[in-house]
Amino acid sequence: MTDATVRPEDAVPPAETPEMELFHAHSWVTQYVFCQDAKVIAIQYAGTAIGIGLVALVMSWVIRIQLAFPGAISFIDADVYYQSVTMHGMIMVVYMLTAIFLGGFGNYLIPLMVGARDMVFPFVNMLSYWVYLLATLVLAASYFVPGGPTGAGWTLYPPQSILTGTPGHEYGIIMMLASLILFIVGFTMGGLNYVVTVLQGRTRGMTLMRMPLTAWGIFAAAVMALLAFPGLFVACVMLLLDRTLGTSFFMPSIVELGEHKNYNGGSPILFQHLFWFFGHPEVYIVALPAFGIVSDLISVHARKNIFGYRMMVWAIIAIGVLSMVVWGHHMYISGMDPWFGFFFAVTTLAIAVPTALKVYNWVLTLWHADIHFTTPMLFALGFLVTFVNGGITGLYLGNVIVDVPLSATLFVVAHFHMVMGIAPVLVIFGAIYHWYPKITGRMMDERLGKIHFWITFLGAYAIFFPMHYLGLLGMPRRFYEMGQTAFVPHSAELLNIFITVTALVVGFAQSIFFYNLFRSLKHGAPAGGNPWRAASLEWQTPETPPGHGNWGKELPIVYRWAYAYSVPGEPEDYLPQNVPPIAGEHSP
C-alpha cells in the first residue's frame, strides 16, 4: 500500500498504449474541410445531420397537413404523401439520429472523455464523414430523378417497393438503396474508430469502470451498430440485385398489371427478417447514447454521483445484448409461427428489466439532490418522463394479442415517436445546451433555452398523446385519406386538425433554438473552461474550446471516476477526474 498523497501518480499504472502521432494540418482546407481532427469531424457530422433532419421535419408537415386537411393543397397527392412518409422515416432514423449521436457526439466526446488526443485512425475517421455526406447527397438527389424518391415506406418491404405503382420505383428506390449502402460503409469506418478508441486510446488511469456513462453508451451503441448494420447492408444489396439484375432473393413469382414478371421463388419474409435484424437494434443504437448522456446531465446538474454506476453499465450491456434477439416483434402480423411470437414477446418484455433499472437509478440520483433547473437538466427530465411514457406503451405492443389489432393504427406511430423520436431529440437538445460552452467557449441563452424547452416538451405531448387515442379508435396509419370510413367519428377529424396545427407551431418554434445557437456564437456570455462545475475529463482541457491534440503538452492522469460530486469536506463540491487524490479518499 502506497501513500497516495505524496506522489499521487505512482498509484496509477503506466499508460497501456504509447502516445499517438498527431496529424497536423498545413492549410485552411486540411484544417477545416478535409480535417482529421475528431472535433471538426464531429461538427461536420452534426451540421449535416441537423440539415437533413430539417428536410425530414418539412416532410412531416406535408404528412400532417394531408391528414388534417385532405386535398387542401393540390400538390400533395398520394405519391407525394407516401414519398414524404418514407423520406421522413428513413432520414430521421438513420441519417439524423444515428449520425448525430455516433458521428456527432461520439466524435466530439469520446476522445475528450477518455483522455485521448484524437481518434486512433484519424484518416479513416475523416473518410467516414465524407462517405456519410455522399450518402446524404445521393438520398437528397433522389428528389430530382424522374419519378421522385421512393414511396415504399421506410421499411422498403419487397415486393411492393420495386413494383410499378409504388412511387419512385424507377430510380428512387435505386438511389435509396445505394445511399443506404454508402451510409453503412461510412458508418463502419466511424464505428471502428469509436470502438477502438475506447479500447485503446484511454489515458493513464482511465479504466473502463471510470469512464463517464456517455462514453459507455456511445461505445455500446457503436458495437451494436457494427453488428446490426450488416443486416441492412445485406438486405439492401440483395434488394438492389433484385431490382437491377432481376435476381429473385425476395421476389416471388408475381403477376403485375396482367403481366407475369420474370421473378420466381424469392421470399419476401426473408427481407423482413434481415431488415428488422438491423431495425430493432437501431432503436437502441439511438437510445443507448441518449441513456448515457442523460445520466451525465442528471448527475452534473443535480450535483450528485450517479446512483448505481456499475449497474448502469451492466444495464447498458444487457440492453445491447437483449436488443439483438427481439427483432421478431416487428413481424407479429407476418404470419409467423406462434412459438416465434411467444419467444419474441418474452425477450421483448425482458428488456423492460434493465431499462426500468436505469429509470430507477436516474430517479434515485435525483432523490434528495441539489437539483439545478438549468436548460440541460430540464431536457434530461423531459426525456425521463417521455421515455417512461413510450416504454409503457411498448409493453402493450410487445404482447402479440395486443399488437395484432393495434399494429396498423396510429397507436404504433404514437409509441415509437415517444420512445425513439421525441425522447432522443430531447436528449440531443439537452446535450447541445450542455456541451455548447465547451465547443464554442460561450454559453447559450438560458431564457430562450427554457422557452424552447417548454414549447418543445408540451408541444410534443400535445402532438403525440392524442395519437394514442386515435389509434385506439382504430384510425389506420399509412393511409393517404380516410374516405368513407364509418368507424372514425367526427371528433377524430377535429383532433387531427389540432395535432397538425400544434405540429406546425412546434416545428416553427425550433427557430428559437437556431437563433439562440447562432447568436450565442458571438454574443453569448463567456463560459470559461468548466461552467457547470463538472467532474468528467472533457471539462478539464487546458484550452476552451480544446485545441488540436486536446491536452496541451501532457496527457491528463485520471485518479477517480467521473461522478465525484458533493464530496464531504471539500471546498468545491466536486473533484475533477484528474485532480490528485486527497487523503483518505475512496473514490472508484
Added chain:
Amino acid sequence: MSVMGLFFVFIASIAVTWLWRQGVMSSTWLAEGEVANYPGEALSPPPAAKVGLGVYLVVAGCLFSLMTAAFFMRMESSDWQPPPAPGILWFNTLALVVSSATIQMAQFAAASRSREGLKLWLGASGVFSLAFLLGQLCAWRELVDAGLYASSNPANAFFFLLTGAHGLHLIGGLVALGRTFRGAWDDRRNTALLASSVELCAIYWHFLLFVWLLLFAMLTGRAEALGAICRRILG
C-alpha cells in the same frame, strides 16, 4: 438463424472474457487502502491496428453469417434446387489455401528479419490470390455460358452473391497486400512496422480462407454433413 446464433455466442464469449479481464465486476470503491486497484500491469495490449482489424473481422463475419443464414432459410422452401458447383472451384480452393500458407511463410520471414524471403513469399501469396480470383471469374463465365444466370433461380443468385462478396473482400485485401509488398522493396522502411502489417495481412487471409471453406462446403452441399455433426453435438 442458428448460424447467427452461433456467431453471436462466439462474439459474446470474447466480449465477456475481455470485460472480465478489464475488471468490470470489481467494485474498486469498496476496497480499503489504495486509491484504486488496477488490473495487473502484465496486460500488454495489442497495437491499435490489430484491434481495429479484429473489430473489422467481426463486422465482416457478421455480414457473411447473415448471408449464410439467409441461404439456409431460403433452402428450407420446397422449391429449392441446389446451386451449381463448377469443378474449377476445387482448383480455386487449392490456390487460396496455398496463398494463405505462403502469406504465413511471409510472416515468419518478416519475424526473422529476412527481407528477401519476405519479398518472395509476399509475391507468391499475391500471385496465388490473383489465381484464385481469376478462377472465380472462370467459374462465373462457365455458369453464364451454360445459361445459368443470377436471375435463373434463387440458388444461382446466392452463388453469385456469396462468391462476389468474398471476392470483393479479397480484392480489398490485395490492395493492402500490394502496399505491404511495395513497402518490402523500400529499404528505408522500418522492419518492425513492416512485420506488423504483414501480420495483419496474414490474419485477414486466414479469415478469408476460413470463410471460403465454409462457403464452399455450403455451396457444394457438404454443409449438411457439417450441420448434422453440429446438431449431434448440440443435441
